[in-house]
Amino acid sequence: MEAHMQKFLEKFQHLKIQLEEITTATNNFNDDNCIGVGGFGKVYKGEVSHSKGRGMVAIKRLDHASRQGAPEFLKEITMLSDYKHENVISLVGFCCEGGEMILVYELASRGSLDRYLNSPHLTWSQRLKICLDAAKGLRYLHDPRETHRRLIHCDVKSGNILLDDQWNAKVADVGLSIIGSANEQHSLIVTAAAGTVGYIDPVYWMTNTLTKESDVYSFGVVLLEVLCGRLCYTLDNKGHVVKEILTWIKSYEQNMLNDLIFENPNIEPMHQSVIKRFSGIAYQCLKESREDRPEMSEIVTELEITHNNYELFQNEEFIGKWNEQLHEFQQMVKTAEPPLNYKSEDELMFLMSKGVLLNGGKTWFWLNKKGEQCEMTSIAECLGSDAESYLFSSKYNSRFAVGTYTLYPSDVKYTQVRSQFLSPGITYTVNLVFKFKIRKERRCEPISLKYRLQGESESLISYLAYEREDGWWACELYQLTTDHRTVDLQIMFEGFDRYYDNIFLEGIEFQPLENVEHIDDKQLISDSDSDANWEEKLPVDYEDIMKRSKNTLQWTTKEEAYSIICKGFLISDEETKIGIWFSLDKNGKKCHMLSAALIWDWEKKVLSPESRFGEAIRWVYDRYFKIKTEVQSQLVSSETTYACYLVYKLPKNQSRFEAPVAVEDKLCETRDTNWYIYLTSPQIPVIRPKTGQNTHNPLNRPKIKSLPQQRNNGWIEVQIWELRAATTIKMELELSFVDRRNIGGLIIEGIEFRPI
Template identity: 50%
Template sequence: MGFSLLSQPIYFLLVQYSFNPPIMSHIEDFDHLKIQLKDIISATENFSPNKLIGHGGFGVVYKGELSLPEGRIMVAFKRLDRRLGQGNIEFWKEITMLSKYRHENLVPLMRFCIEGDERILVYEYASRGSLDRYLNDTSVTWSQRLKICVGAARALNFLHDPVETQQRVLHRDIKSSNILLDDKWTAKVSDFGLSKVGPANQPQTYLFSNVVGTPGYCDPLYFETGFLSKESDVYSFGVVLFEVMCGKLCYEYANGKITEILVPKWKRCYEEKRLDEIIFHGLKEEMETSSLDSFSAVAYQCLQKASEKRPTMAEIVKELEFALEQQEVFEDLGKKLDFEEMIRIAHLAVAPLSYRSQSQLYTLFLKGFLVGDGKTWISINKHGELIEMISSKKCVCEHGLQPYATKDSRFFNVLLCTINSNFKVNVSTQFLLPDIAYTMNLVFKHFGTDHGTYVPIKYRLDDERDYRNSCHAHVRKDGWLMMELYQFTSNCKEHNFRIEFVRPFRIASSFFMYILEGIEFCPLKL
């Protein structure tokens, strides 16, 4: 239900861009979209209550099948009810808007009917209805909700910053009931009857207009001053994000009236770090902590009273995509790793691990930790595959290498080698996952002078006759060098390798030294 404040105080503002929607200037351009009323009456069984699927500020919505050149398809018919306050302007605005702006997350206009006093818009049928119906549905997962929000955000970003010569669109009535969902849960932003358009090639578009929108969703700055900008849509979308997270509409409703707007309470809970009090109970256990943090942070930024502090829709898309990626990584981990096995490994940690949920434990594994005697490091990659690293102090044997302490290492002590040092490694794994292709790598760092990624060294397994050469390494994100030694497919948790490393020739410089951190087993990147 929308509202309109028609008796606003008069403000004299410097308006950067003033604009009006292109209404009915070229009606004949849309003749190809017209259908006859009789076809709609047949499809809806003369607007039967059995075909009724919703109500809105424009009118009643029915469903029915139409025979079109595209085939016989299910569509939605939105029938204008002038008693609700909208009329020809809103009708033609929908037609001009949706016939020009095509995006996978905008509801497509299929046809329209104009006969006598009837004004009917025909849309692609969104079989799941509107988002507001699913806010408190426990079967709609956090991942699904994130995808819906990402889709709606992409649509608004397309409208705010269109491509080529299309004009910018300000929706003015973003709310969960105006975000439709198809059978694949794809978000479709709808209802453009209140929208405004303006120049697309400018960083900002401002308009002073009568205030329209829906209580709870309406930008307070716009409500108070009539000053409209694309940040007004951002505020409304932020409210929708909180609704998705909290599992309820942004207002309390009783006896046909709104009794409380919940947005101020939601903002306070975020500011006071009390989100747990408002998050929908059916979602808490499945939310990845970092995903929730990213989502709630951008939702809160959307609700800033000062419009310049609100993010752009492009920034919102980026943050929501990041939140979705974090959630999907978390869920992927759950498919790869057995939670009970993770708990078993966590109990072996040198320093006790503190976690309250499965997602927090995954986060600890992503960061990595020492286990057992402090000479094995366990972590996982974003695909939930275990990485195991054994300290040089544990696996290097038959050597005259010096112990060395460095703050850069995962381990308390490692070994310092000269390039003239020969040594043998006896390395045993304990935690590798079966049926995973692994690489075995030597992890090291040059001591003092940077000699690049070149390491003149030869090596062989105990059962090999010939030595191998692998003189080049690559630099990891943490600054250590990693040189691949072997590839193999794991068939169990425990593997043992004996490797001999020798100098291919004697290096004259005694300063050619390196810090040997250990042997690391990493899942092979395919």
């Protein structure tokens, strides 16, 4: 059997992990590292190198006393190698040596959903998003529309929906699912497979047959658990299982479900229309007849509407504008192309917030979360009758049937941009929307687009392009405040200095300007006076850290020590004795900032009373600078993703700092290790500025990591790196302007590590 297994596993050698590394990571399978127990055996957490890199993982070790063994082990490796989805727990490795059979998975650090059903810290928005994520995972298994065959999970329950540190949900225990036919509608399977009491499809009890609708039933139970904040069963005083599904169904049918819905004073309640739709989805899943139950794809759509509308109903500004203009929207969408089919006002709200095609398919229209009207005009419409002379593509899933176009540097052309549906009195940014032909992995890219408005003699340069959540890239051209619904602009594009043959334009968009909130150091720190969970957040090694303080710290209780750490204090670097600022964030995660003097002791030091270190570094005139240091494991929280920020001030002449800065990881051996940041927010020209208004405003995109943020203490920060806290990590970055201009004159306080 051993020889047969090893031969079978040869094609999975890229997933193999040595037993020695696993035993080291788990401290020889010490129970202190055990995070769960299942039918296969105990599950441990530990840090190993695996097929996707290095990080914390879940390690499932076969218990030879269990009913599972080699067949289940091999099946799980085979199956999870073929089925990969962001909402399905993935296999990252295995070990089969020394008589051990071990499976290694990505770690969902928050554990299973059943632990949080009655948690006052889990908002309705998070609950709905978790349900949506899990539904997407099951949809992938049931109807992948790929080359692999359908899977019937067989044991869908809240205990098999795992949550990562960002509360993203992933379906677990897929490896023991049953394979069905990919193209059959029902994939009926006769089996003795069980499941978990309370979640099992009643039809299975009567027929011993499973279909994908059996999973749908079980998922309906999970939806009701989330809605009511408790498990679907209880134990009576004799230890017997008491199922609550029939009670829930009866309450729904009698319109009394509100009495069972989970409530907590710390959680904003759901709007009644959202409750109605969410409970209706669950009820449909629990239908007695399998034919009456919805497909997982239908459930995903319903949950998308539910989650989206929950967010909108929380915004009084949106609801006010929606109610005022509902009749206008209903008339507007009658001209939509293709025609819209919606059954309720809720569905119309969802469609309008996601976007609809108007104006004969030439205009993409949507509402943002404030109820402000947004639109994008197809680039083909902007080019008019000349569009046929440009390179056309239909590959990039454009919102417009006419597709995308490429403009070469020689194609100097005025585009006519006409908007028809803007909200008067709103300040908009005018964006060029496009995609790269060759996929860019970075979130931010310098493109150096030259352009000008009709009537202007000097050309402008837009340096910044950034990727958005919809997968498209945007380059901001202008800002303007509208007096009317319609705006006509003529813009000449003189071409891109970079990637011009790799850019396909979709359209020109009018997007309401967002407000940027400054970073406040105080927001990062817990209020210990009102923190009921302070003892859980106090680091176990707090005394060792406080002993490193540069000043004498005095405390008599642990709570006083916690209060001191929350406010932050200076500790000494163990080698140089130069200051490091240490603190905790509001979640009890460790934060620290390294003084610039710790990294660049040869540069010009300047007194800086507003700095927590009392001094800063003024960078001398040079074309680049390097950040080389080590991240000490004692100063970060384990299993936590950190962002590293450069904290600095600009000299009075900021104009020469507008170009993008390339950041290169000098320790990374792979190609194309550059990414880009900006030391000052790009300035966007304002069209027809009002009296007293600046002709240029800073770019307003707070969600882009590469753009600087103003801190309330007068310093600026920009994210330059990310890391996953583990053992000591070496860091060596080089920063330089892409156009090789001088970077001197920058005043640097330090680099800060903060949990994301």
